[in-house]
Amino acid sequence: MKKDKLRGLDPAEMQQKLQEINEQSFRIRFQMSMGQPEGLRKLREMRKERARLLTYLRERELETAGKPQGAK
Secondary structure (H helix, E strand, O other), X not given: OOHHHHHOOOHXXXXXXXXXXXXXXXXXXXXXXXXXXXXXXXXXXXXXXHHHHHHHHHHHHHHHHOOOOXXX
């Protein structure tokens, strides 16, 4: 998925996408353990996409929380 498209998702959709990525990566790791090495590139891409989603979720969380009271 494109970065802009991921950033445009709402938090619930991001959580759903994370769940899908986790399920897919589990299946690919299982297949690789059975001797099918074709999934390595896909696994790397999903790991990066998962990290992006977690980053965007954290950004949204920080935006809604605002600045801490002790900040200058």
